[in-house]
Amino acid sequence: MESELAKLLLFTVGGLANAAYLFIVAAGLSLVFGALRVINMAHGSLYMIAAFVTVVIANQLGAGLGFWAGLLVAVAVTGAIGAVIEVLVLRRVYGREHLVQLLGTYAVSLVVAGAVRIVFGANYRTVASPIPGNIYVGTYSYADYSLFMIAAAIVIAAGVWAMLYRTNLGRNIRAAVSDPDLLNATGVNVTRLYTTVFVIGAALAGLGGSIVAPSQAIASSIDTDVLVLAFAISVIGGLGSIVGSAVGSLIVGLVVSFGILIPATSPYSLAFVFIIMAAVLIIRPRGLFGLPEN
């Protein structure tokens, strides 16, 4: 009995840790969609770049301090790449059909995927956890790092909330979300606002990639893996809503974790995510907390 409870706890912590990094990534995707009305197909690529940068720097400088340095560099690098993508690509496709935007950012993701394989190679890479140690519950244990991931996601959530509701920038972003045309008329520098939002979104993708690095093997396929999960979260929670991202991440994180727990369903745990995604879209096409299109 006690071991059943411990198992439940273990899978809950695992699910929450999943939800944590997915939230950070999905929040960036959702923020960009809300303000720019662009689905960024290269979001997973930014995540992947950050994961590799973190792993390389942490392994060079040694786990612990090296990881934190890697995290900072990775976030800076992805933010900078985000700025480049926004200026060179997105600026030319705002206001065009969403097909053009999907294809444009998809092209960027292809370029990044090729570049990452050239620079970092196609092999799996791992990095030691900066917070080693495990907590034991009966015969089961979970890593301290899981708790750090959960805490980090809560801090990020609070930070994003404060940014949106307590700063000028946040006010403008919210205005852009609810009525882009009106914002144009009020004299806000929309061009700069869009760049800023995209950089923040890219940095969040990077942060997610950095934070996930010690908990997973990093390979050059993680870009599409995380992108499709971030899509699922955004669709379940609703594109453009941070609260939606949080709820969606919890659902997806826990479903993946508990899907594995039950042997009969374990091969289907990912399918469950997409069945839920489809069910939400069918019942409520804009997602639980999402914006209506247009």
Add this chain to the structure above:
Amino acid sequence: MRWGVVLVLLLFAALIPPLAGLDENLNPDASSRFQIFLGTSALVLALWAISYNLMLGYTGMVSFAHAAYYGVGAYAVALVFKRYHLPILVGLAAAPFAAAAVGFITGLVAQRAVRLYFSLLTLAISQVLFSIAFTWYDVTGGDNGISITLPDQLSDYTTLYYFTAAVVGVCLILMFILVRSPFGAALLSIRENRQRAAAIGINVKVYELAVYTIAATFAGVAGGLFIFYQQQAYPEMLYWTANAQPVVVALLGGTTTFLGPAIGAFIYVVLDNSISKQFPYQFDIILGAIVLGVVLAVPGGISDIPSVFLRLRERFHRGEEAEAAPEESAGDAIRMFDVRKALASDAIQAEEVHSGQTLLKIDHLSRSFGGLRAVEDVSLEVKQGDRHAIIGPNGAGKSTLFNLITGQLKPSSGKVIFDGRDITGKPPHVIARTGIGRAFQITTIFPKLTVRQNLQYAMLAHRGYMVRPFGIANRKFSGEAQELAEAVGLGTLTELPAGQLSHGDQRAIEIAISLALGSKLVLLDEPTAGMSAYETDKAMELVRRLATERHLTLLFCEHDMSVVFSTARTVTVMYQGRVLTAGTPEQIRRNPDVQKVYLGELEQEELGA
């Protein structure tokens, strides 16, 4: 010219095996078998990409599930052949049916959403299908997939090549017939403007589901052929990222021409094998760069490059030739409008007039958005032959009322009766077919189609031709459309894309579309918005004469009071979602309440001026 290109392509496709043999003779390192194999894969890729382009280029839908139907086709062949030990050709015959069935059911689900959310829903569907293929070990072989060995008759590379070419050829011919049929015209209308497509009576969702299923069917054939030369079906074929291939190929070759994706497929296969063998990672970068270049610089793909050169050359010569070329219309339509000709045109079907009978009856209609009651308990009647204006300050609920009548919005309560039929809450395309035409406040036409096609397609939709998947849409009602265009003063502009015309001319197209639809009641939402005083006068003169001589019934809302009082016979005043009063223009002018809420300030302005 176009047929010349097709002929060259055909000849090239037919000659690949002998050319490959020749190459092997001249160049001992080359393997003709491998080149023929590449040719086969290019053909299959072309079929797959063209089927994708039925959605992407012709209807404007982005699906992430198309690879899944390709995969279903491959699995269908593998299962029929290996599990049920039936001839492999039976498997190939089953592939399109399997893909169509899966495509239809999942398409029905995907249809719950539109545009972006539709795309994301197809992504979810694709991942569910992938998971099934990946985990249903007993049937699909799980991650190993299913391998087959071809029967002897087909194992020869050259035979297989010609077999594939024949199947692909038949499929391409079928799809080509489809895209230029009236059914294809409906797809183009949807791509150009969903709202207008519905307003000419096209059931957008049904056509989208149909084309989605058809595209899945042909993807199933492509997937079935894939397993012939790869001799394997595996779950990754269904993964959502696999859709990149048809998308890139279609984009590369051009989404605006039927055979564009075929050229794209050939280029893709050549690039893939010349670059990706030695530089697999660089290949992704090159592919990404090409897609980016196409998206940003050449939206029409490679087959559109000639027109890009034309545009560039035009830009250089702009200085001297700009005046000679009638690139854009100058708003002549209204001036040249000849009502007598318009009336004589066969395109407009005569309708008996029962003056004094109620044509449209709105009964206690309400609609609220959250707490806001945009339209509240509105009742009004529009008599046959009347010109009925609805006026009121901004936010009075005029546009909401129009949207409730034509089905863009559903009422919270109340009824709309048109011509004796209850049309309350019916979808826009049904209401359009009962005979209500609408000119929207923001001009709503098919911008990339020519003026003639705008009118032709309206006629096709109105007369029930659009369900036909055969025949040539552009040849139907060509004469009638020309006549109607001449009658509204657009006779010299019929071959120009409608989006290039001036604002006034575009409004004339909208009115002509309503005429082409034979509408009994025409709703005009601020018909003169954005027009100059001269254009306004001319446009309203046209509307009045049309209404008088054709006994058209008009319902319009307008801010310009001189337009209202010179045109309307009946005026209804709305204020804060309710009907304030209704009567003749004279009664309205004298009504003190109306003056208070609305006219007062205007009249004073007029007096002051």
